[in-house]
Amino acid sequence: MAYKYIGKFDPVKNESVNIMDENGKIINKALMPNIKNETLIEAYKLMCLSRSQDNYQNKQQRLGKILSFLSSTGQEAGEIAYSMHVQKGKDWFLPAYRNNAAWLATGMPMKNIMMYWMGNEYGCVSPEGINNLPINIVIGSQYSHAAGIAFAEKFNKKSDSVVLTTTGDGGTSQGEVYEALNFAQLRKLPVIFVVEDNKWAISHPSSGATAAINFAVKGMATGTPGIKVDGNDFLASYGVFEEAFDYVRKGNGPILIELNTYRLGAHSSSDNPDIYRPKGEYEEAVKFDPLIRMKNYLVAQKLWDDKKQAELDQENEVFIDKSFNEAMASKDYPLNEVFDYMYAEKTDLLKEQYAEAKAFFDQYPESKDGGHH
The missing domain is CATH 1.20.5 (Single alpha-helices involved in coiled-coils or other helix-helix interfaces)
Structure with a gap:
């Protein structure tokens, strides 16, 4: 596979992979990945489903039916893009706590996700053939877990499995992140390390998390290649992760990928971002909403229209409500x-x-x- 992203975009120069503009118009046709229309539509449907679930669960939390919730709103494109390359029954996904879109795309039942946020840890039990670890609350430690699992997979010489893990910009301040990168590169382990730079770690801006030009450069000290991509651009994200999985699966060692995105919602259901977010920042960021950009692109390609959107919205509403009722019926577990x-x-x-x-x-x-x- 000839790479057109890896090794071609220098994070030291703050170069980023971008294919579409904020309106969904293609601006770098030469960078377009080879992707089927069916895959594009599937990705957009998953993005919409996650967004609708986010909105629904936030309302249920306000009603006291969910303990807490951290949404993927604004980060769906990158999460769906990397999840679609995780091969079921073969690869591993090690999430943080803000990965609702990725959980759905990797095969976690919505009912399970809802059960977890209701306080039932059994919601983290993955179905057969879904190699997802439980939701990780301890910041950055999933990087260490990923390196460990990748070490075990490499020890099994018959395996060509890939391990993907993700953290936020704030997570890169944890020492475990660098220890994992260093260990993985020394052992040439099959890990894709992702940093979802959504610009805020609770109320702490990403500018306060690092003095580096970006997060993709952070692998350099360990010899790990890094690449920065527009995480709100599904096409760019999909293409980069397609190459990353190929690169890692072929035994080249780990890679670090920065998804440049934005947390459109609150940190959690108990947070009010209006208190700390600079005036006008949200209004500027929402112009790059990944769902709007993707929809505009699909409409321009005559793959989507308002009728299909209305049907999808209705279908999602019914499915989400059904999943929630099933989760409510399964929320309890023995106190002991x-x-x-x-x-x-x-x-x-x-x-x-x-x-x-x-x-x-x-x-x-x-x-x-x-x-x-």
Whole structure:
């Protein structure tokens, strides 16, 4: 495979892979990936589904039916792009906590995702053939896990599996990120490390996370090649990850990919970005909304229209509501499981906490409604 992205865009010069402009018009035709129309439509449908799910779950959280939620709104293009290259039953996906679009695209049932945000850890159990690790809350540690799994896959000489993991711009401030990059490059491990630069780590801007020109350069000290791509441009992201999977699968070692994107929503359902986001920033960023750009492109190619959009919106509404009701019916789990697996044997303090929690729920069983365990 002759590469037209890897090795051709220098992160030191802050060069970025871009194919479409903010209106969805193609500006770099020579960079277009070889992609079928069916794949384009599938990707757009997944992007819309994730966006609709984000909106739905945020409303349910406000009603007290979900404990918390961190949405992918604004980051769908890059997440769908890399997820579509993860081969089921072969490759691995190690998420952070803001990867709703990627979870859907890699095969996680929506019901499971919703169960997790209701407080039921069984929601993180992947179906057979889906090699997804549970949602990772500890910032940056998924990079270490990815290097470990990739080391095991390389030890299995019959494997040509690829491990993909992702973190945000804030995650790159963690030492584990560099330790994982260094170890993976030393051992030439099959890992794709992704940084989704959505410009904010809670209320901390990405400009406060690094003094480097971008995040793609951060692999250089370990000898790991990096490439920056417009993460709101599905075509550019898809093409770059197609090459990245080929590059890594062929035994060339890891690669670091920066998705230049924007978190259009709040950090979480308990956050108000209007407090810290500079005036006008959101209004400027929303011009590059990946869903609008993708829809404009598909319409221009006569692959999409308003009728299809209306039908899709209705279909998604029904599916999301059905998934939520199924999740609500499965949200509960035995109280003892919260305490039984912390240590091999429960400590006296855990026994005391369990007894207190059990007494509370025995007295107020209605407090469990809405997943409030």
